[in-house]
Amino acid sequence: MPQDPFQQKKDSILAEIRSSETDLSPKGTIDELCLPIMDLINSHKDMVTTSSCSGRVSVFVEGNKVHEKSLKTGGKGEGGRWLFVTHDYTALPSWMDKFRHEIEFDTEFKETLTPSKRYILYKFEPFILHVKCRDFQSASKLFNAAMSCGFRESGIGSNNIVALRINIKLDIPIGYLNEATSRLVFFVNEKYIELIDGLALGKFKENTRKMKELYQIIENQIINPEITTKSTKVIETKEERRERKRREGLLKQRMLLETQNADLMEELNETP
Template sequence: MDRSAEFGRWKTQSLSKADLSRKGSVDEGAVEVVELLNSRDEFFTTSSCAGRILLLDGMAALNGTTSDAVLKFEPFILHVQCRTLQDAQLLHSVAVDSGFRNSGITVGKRGKTMLAVRSTHGLEVPLSHKGKLMVTEEYIEFLLTIANKKMEENKKRIGRFYNCLQHAMEREAISNPCSRIKEKNNPRFTHKNERNQGKRHDLPATQDSEKELAEDGGLELTATLFQGDD
């Protein structure tokens, strides 16, 4: 089986899987990017998270339990399997230009090429230790203000990524007429069947994608490096 056909088989299998995430669907903030990528022959998404603010161990940790509480902001993250390294490099360039400067490409021994879209503007601050609050409530409010600002910036970066991705695909279509988007006249893909396809398989972006690549013998590359023969 040639690489293109094998990639098509991987994509079909991935998109047909049930969404096993707790939410059961793609985050609203990421759905347009997911649908746009999945509409292309060169890509399909395997996991995503639009970003979140959370308090690990819950508020109870701030009320005298023996737990440690940590306030976290986790920015947008997206894992995309790409048909070729060249396709991954194009997507990597779009991600970096959009503000996701911690993005990276991983190539596995079996030929799987994965792009992780990541940024560095996360936040993780310990608030209590063994049930003892280590900061003031005023400082917690300050941290929440910062976390909310980071979330707003996160949303802007997702928007830039979506717009830059559209433009990159349009330029590619001009230079390569054989490359096409399924919905030529409506890049937002509002047809119900396309939207459901995007929601059906995408899992939360945890360590699962990295684990799969590690089992595949993955090697992370920059956008300018190439791996030798498998």
């Protein structure tokens, strides 16, 4: 019997997912919030997840922007560095503590700001998931399901890889690197930082809600499609129902915990 190239690739990817070794991402491990939807998709014979991020806040210092007298967008490969990265919204209130000694404030813009400055960017980047599909038909089915629940940034790339994406973003300059002193100069005050932390918290909550919606759409339309004709109805084995309920329960528990923690953070922020 000839070997199935897609199944071979899927088996290799699943072995990496189950491995305890760190991956190539900055975090080094899969985000827990991604696991339910990854498990769901990987249960389909024609699909396998290849990379994921549940959503994160990052604070990033741009890299060198001037090359041979021409101006380029600063990137992490050009001397840029992460000041802070988290996939956990509960870390937001204290994100400056680790490098507060490097910070000074210039809210009056005493120094001239130019495009060549290496800016400090505060970002919220939403959930993204890449899925390799066996063929274009299965890729189209997944793409259409994602589009139907608002994942308008999704697309199908080469080798039938579907990128599931949504436009819930923040990208705000909050300061720059003083290259003469190596100090981080913020041109916004801490009250403004609290404001965008609150905005990011709202993005986290919306992002998780959309992940749950995507999960349900994929389950209903692809994994366990609901047949509504009078002559036919879905028949689920006990094992299939038990596994579906387990996945739903896991996601609901995480959603409940996240909502409770978010409400607590909002109460603390409102306390004088």
